[in-house]
Amino acid sequence: MMEPIVVFPDPPLPELARTLDLGGYAWKAAPSADVAARLEPANGWAGAIVVADGDPEAAWAFCRAVRKRDMPVAPLMLLMSGAQLADLELRDDLFDDFCLNPFHPRELEARLRHQFWRVGGGARPDLVEYGPLSLNLETYQATIAGRPLDLTYMEYELLKFLAQHPGKVFTREMLLSRVWGYEYYGGARTVDVHVRRLRAKLGEEHAALISTVRSVGYRFGQSRWGG
Amino acid sequence: MERHQDYVMRTVEERGVRLVRLWFTDVLGQLKSFAISPAELENALEEGMSFDGSSIDGFSRVQESDVLAVPDPNTFELLPWADPKAPEARVFCDIANLDGSPFDGDPRYVLRRNLDRARERQFSFYVAPDLEFFYFAPGAKGQAPVPLDEGSFFDLTTNDVSGSLRKQTIRALETLGIPVEYSFHEDSPSQHEIDLTHTDALTMADSVMTFRLVVKEVAASEGVHATFMPKPLEGVQGSGMHTHVSLFRGEENAFFDPEDPYNLSIVAKRFMAGLLHHAAEITAITNQTVNSYKRLVPGFEAPIHISWARNNRSGLVRVPIAKRGHANATRLEYRSPDPACNPYLAFALMLAAGLKGIEEGYDLPPEAEANLFELTDEELAKLGIDQLPQSLSDALRVMERSELVVDTLGEHIFEWFLRNKRSEWRSYKTQVTPFEYDRYLRSL
Numbered sequence: 001m002m003e004p005i006v007v008f009p010d011p012p013l014p015e016l017a018r019t020l021d022l023g024g025y026a027w028k029a030a031p032s033a034d035v036a037a038r039l040e041p042a043n044g045w046a047g048a049i050v051v052a053d054g055d056p057e058a059a060w061a062f063c064r065a066v067r068k069r070d071m072p073v074a075p076l077m078l079l080m081s082g083a084q085l086a087d088l089e090l091r092d093d094l095f096d097d098f099c100l101n102p103f104h105p106r107e108l109e110a111r112l113r114h115q116f117w118r119v120g121g122g123a124r125p126d127l128v129e130y131g132p133l134s135l136n137l138e139t140y141q142a143t144i145a146g147r148p149l150d151l152t153y154m155e156y157e158l159l160k161f162l163a164q165h166p167g168k169v170f171t172r173e174m175l176l177s178r179v180w181g182y183e184y185y186g187g188a189r190t191v192d193v194h195v196r197r198l199r200a201k202l203g204e205e206h207a208a209l210i211s212t213v214r215s216v217g218y219r220f221g222q223s224r225w226g227g
Numbered sequence: 228m229e230r231h232q233d234y235v236m237r238t239v240e241e242r243g244v245r246l247v248r249l250w251f252t253d254v255l256g257q258l259k260s261f262a263i264s265p266a267e268l269e270n271a272l273e274e275g276m277s278f279d280g281s282s283i284d285g286f287s288r289v290q291e292s293d294v295l296a297v298p299d300p301n302t303f304e305l306l307p308w309a310d311p312k313a314p315e316a317r318v319f320c321d322i323a324n325l326d327g328s329p330f331d332g333d334p335r336y337v338l339r340r341n342l343d344r345a346r347e348r349q350f351s352f353y354v355a356p357d358l359e360f361f362y363f364a365p366g367a368k369g370q371a372p373v374p375l376d377e378g379s380f381f382d383l384t385t386n387d388v389s390g391s392l393r394k395q396t397i398r399a400l401e402t403l404g405i406p407v408e409y410s411f412h413e414d415s416p417s418q419h420e421i422d423l424t425h426t427d428a429l430t431m432a433d434s435v436m437t438f439r440l441v442v443k444e445v446a447a448s449e450g451v452h453a454t455f456m457p458k459p460l461e462g463v464q465g466s467g468m469h470t471h472v473s474l475f476r477g478e479e480n481a482f483f484d485p486e487d488p489y490n491l492s493i494v495a496k497r498f499m500a501g502l503l504h505h506a507a508e509i510t511a512i513t514n515q516t517v518n519s520y521k522r523l524v525p526g527f528e529a530p531i532h533i534s535w536a537r538n539n540r541s542g543l544v545r546v547p548i549a550k551r552g553h554a555n556a557t558r559l560e561y562r563s564p565d566p567a568c569n570p571y572l573a574f575a576l577m578l579a580a581g582l583k584g585i586e587e588g589y590d591l592p593p594e595a596e597a598n599l600f601e602l603t604d605e606e607l608a609k610l611g612i613d614q615l616p617q618s619l620s621d622a623l624r625v626m627e628r629s630e631l632v633v634d635t636l637g638e639h640i641f642e643w644f645l646r647n648k649r650s651e652w653r654s655y656k657t658q659v660t661p662f663e664y665d666r667y668l669r670s671l
Contacts, residue, residue, distance in 0.1 A: 022230065106230070140237045148242070150305040152404060153231040172478055187351030188478040189555075193426045200401040 003046040004028050006036050006073065008062045013051055014177060016079070019105040020049075021161055021178050023112070024128070024137040032058075033065030047115065048073045053081040053101050060087075063094040075115035079103055128163050130221055132206060135160050144206050151201065154180070158194050162210060162220035171217040191218070231300040232272045239265045239316065242305065248317040249276060249296050250436070252334050254285025254640055255515070255647070256569030258436050260317075261296075272298055275323055285643045286322070286332045294330050296320040302433055307402040308444055319433050331639035334571035338429055341575040341635060345582060350474045350481060352578050355408065355425035355558075356435060358566050359466035360442055361459050362389050362417045365452045372459050374417035375451065388449070393419055396445045403441070405434045415463035425471065425558075428574045435468075435570040457514070457565035458521040465522030467529060468566040471547070472577055473558040474498065483557040489537070489546060490557060499535055499544055499559055500591040501584020502577065506533050506543055506563070508629035509576040510615055511622035511648065512636075513564035517655045520618045522565060525600045530562045533613045534595035541599045543615065563615060572636060579635040620652045 003026070007016065010029035020027050027049075030036035036045070048066055052059035059078075066073040078098035080087070088098070097115055099108050128135040132145040140156060142149040151159065161179050162170070170178075172191040180190065195218055199207035211219050239247065246262045249271070253259055261278065263271055270276075275295030280286035286294065302319040309315035322333035329336045345352050363372040375389055389412070397407050406424040413420045421442075423434060439455055446453035458465035474481040474494060482495035491499075514523065522529050528540055535544035543563055549556040564573050583589075595612060602610075616622035623645060626632050633641045 139241045140234050141241050150307075150402060152304060153234045153301055155404065156234065187427075187475050189351065189353060189475050190427065193424070193430070196406050196424060197404040200406050201404065 003041045003043050005047045005049060006030050006039070006045045006066070008032075008036070008048070008050045008059065009054060010035075013079075013101075015102070015105070016049065016051065016108075018178055019103075019108055021164075022105070022157060023109050024160065024164070025112070026164075033062050036062070036066060044071055045073050047112075048076045049079065050076065050095075051079045051101065052087075053079070053084060056080075056084065056087065060091070060094070063091075067094055077108075077112060077115065079108075128160060130163050130166055131209070133159075133163060133202075133209065135163055144202055149201055151198075155194055155198050155201070158191075159198055162218070166221035167219065169213050169216055169219045175217065229300075235272065235298075235300045235303045235318070236269060238303070238305075239268060242314055244305070244316050245313040246309075246315045247271075247298075248306070248315060249298060249320050250317050251296055251320045251322055252436055252569065252571060253283045254332060254334060254569065254572075254643055256334070256436075256567070256572070257284065258440055259283055262315075271296075272300060275320075275327075277325065280322075280330075280332070285640060285647070286330075293325055295323040295325060295327070297323050304403055307399050308448075317437075319436075331637050332643070334569055334575075334640070335429070335432070337636055337640060338432055338571040338575045340637075341578050342427075342429060345474070345578060348582070348585075349476050350582075351476075352428045352574070353425045353473045353475060353558075354428045354431045354574055354577075355423055355471040356431070356564075356566075356570075357420055357422040357467070357469045357471075358435070358438060358455075359413055359418060359420045359468070360453055360455050360566060361415070361466065362392060362419065362446060363452045363454060363459070365450065372452075372454070374415075374460070388451070389417065389419065392446055392449060392451060393421070396442055397421065399441045399445060400438065403437055405437060405441075413464065415460065418464065418466065425473070428578065432570040432574055435566075439566070455566040457516060457519045457567055464527045465529060466566055467522065467562065468564045468568065468573075470561045470564055470573075470577065471558045472498075472561060472581070474581075480555045480557050482559070483549075483554040485554070490549065490554075491546065494585060495557070495559065496591040497584040497589055498581035499546075499584070500589035501581045501587075502544055502559070502561060503533050503535060503592065504584060504589055505576075505580035505629070505631050507613070507616055507622075507625045508632050509573075509580055509626070510563065511619065511626040512576050512632070512644070513568050513573045514622065515569070515619075515648065516565075516567055517619050517651065519565050519567065520616070520622075523563065523615055523617075531614055532595070532599045532607065533615060534592070534599060536594050536596060539596060539598065542595055572640070576632065576635055579631055583631055618652075619648060619655075623648055623652065 005025055005027040007027050007029045010031040012029045028039055030039055050059050050063055075096040078095045079101040080098060082100055097111050099111055126138045135142045142151055158179050172188045175191045176188055195210055199210060213219050244265060247268055248260050248262050250258060250260050275297035277293050277295050279292050280294040281292035298318040298320050304317055306315045306317055321335055322330040324330050342352060362375045364375060366372055393410055397410055400407055408422040408424045410421045442453045455466060482492055483490060484492035523531060525531055530543040534542045536542040537546045545560040547560055561577055616625055627645055
């Protein structure tokens with residue numbers, strides 16, 4: 001499993017969170033460089049994404065803190081408004097690439113992929129595995145006990161999201177905003193419908209991989225407390 | 228390219244899909260399809276595939292007839308009955324004009340437009356149809372059908388055959404992401420019912436189209452003919468498509484009110500009042516064949532009267548009693564539609580009628596608790612209970628005057644449908660039937 005990317009600020013832009021989830025990136029949000037240092041994994045952050053158009057001063061301070069260390073965090077991706085372009089001058093050492101905000105998800109993904117390729121690392125695992133389930137994020141293919149699953153796009157995205165966060169309970173609203181965004185005819189019940197369909201496709205033997213947590217939502221795999 | 232298009236392209240590549248079938252629906256609810264090779268898919272996803280619409284019922288226009296089939300990548304699925312060595316996939320399409328604007332003759336667009344109207348009011352429209360159909364031994368064209376249960380057509384006991392057909396059908400539906408709630412052998416010989424689990428109306432309309440094809444394909448693979456004809460056999464129940472409907476606001480069922488004796492909210496009551504008020508106007512769409520009206524007769528659990536009730540199955544709208552603690556199961560069951568309808572148009576009109584009731588604040592008439600089939604015409608008149616149209620011709624006459632129907636369907640489909648169905652009625656009317664020979668030839 002690759003190390004996560006650190007994202008500033010906390011809470012992150014919902015659209016950014018969704019793009020990272022869909023792209024299969026592991027990430028954590030931090031409200032300040034101090035917190036980022038405290039949360040830092042043993043092998044260091046795989047990179048950073050800093051949204052600079054909310055509070056520019058705090059954002060630059062964050063960049064400076066994570067770059068001016070013995071082991072600078074790289075790559076560092078900036079998201080900023082067009083009006084801030086002049087601020088980039090004389091700050092070349094603080095970032096590796098930038099993207100205008102509001103960003104196009106495909107553009108951001110392409111830039112991230114490129115940056116990670118350049119530095120030879122990558123926060124993006126190509127394979128997500130849990131028990132008999134395996135998802136190849138590069139080819140979008142899923143298999144259960146070696147049998148390929150025929151999924152629709154949204155079924156695939158939902159399964160991927162759940163499998164990337166095993167043991168965690170998600171409400172319908174959280175799943176809807178992280179996996180779908182809000183443009184969908186079904187409203188919040190859509191999640192139930194898709195879970196029902198995923199279970200049918202996983203087959204009786206494996207349907208229990210997704211459990212219903214009464215009056216809360218859904219959980220993939222075992223509870224963290226073995227329940 | 229968008230992510231979901233990318234998903235489709237990669238899946239086609241990884242799974243070695245040889246053919247992608249582009250599916251869409253004509254105005255009469257017939258599934259239409261043409262196949263493209265994977266090489267054409269990328270272009271189809273980005274720009275749509277142009278084809279001559281004049282060959283499709285209800286698509287033709289005077290000036291130009293080329294339209295675009297634009298695949299909806301969310302509906303991309305591998306077909307379970309294709310040869311595993313040469314996999315095939317299907318994807319539903321929206322139909323667009325060459326300039327990219329939605330095409331008025333596309334039933335899927337009619338439903339989308341009406342779902343958008345509901346969404347402006349924060350409602351999502353959920354439906355769950357109960358689909359009935361018959362299995363028959365294949366016969367000659369124009370011949371009366373032979374039910375499997377009676378036929379000596381099979382060596383196996385007939386129960387085994389139809390039971391196994393139903394099982395195979397359900398397995399194929401589940402692999403296509405269409406969950407089944409219940410399935411059982413219906414009252415009539417060779418009649419079966421499969422109830423689908425509720426979902427948003429657009430997905431469900433796509434599912435009904437897929438369902439009809441799956442039922443027929445599976446049956447045909449065993450040499451059996453499956454039919455959704457509303458009344459294939461005289462003297463036994465016909466096939467309906469009772470449709471359970473509900474509105475959700477976010478995660479909440481907008482039809483539920485714990486304080487009400489019926490557990491129905493004011494939204495539900497007005498929606499139901501709208502359905503009842505406009506029922507006669509939308510009947511030509513929910514029951515679109517000459518044969519549909521042979522199902523809507525007394526004595527076979529099909530509705531005749533425009534009324535509602537909880538347990539009384541003679542009413543047009545039934546309020547199923549949701550189990551305690553199952554607030555989300557609160558729903559209305561609209562009982563007149565039959566499975567030969569165009570599901571996109573039928574769902575769009577049920578929704579529009581219900582929303583109209585909510586907007587205009589229609590009052591719900593009292594529950595009809597009596598068995599309406601036992602009441603005389605005078606008694607019904609006193610209760611203010613009307614009847615559904617008695618024939619396709621009656622239904623067209625009521626539809627023709629309906630503002631709700633023209634608003635919902637748009638001029639293009641409204642006018643084409645009336646024209647097409649009037650001509651169907653005319654050719655039916657010129658028939659001299661065995662009934663008439665029997666009754667009149669000797670006595671007159």
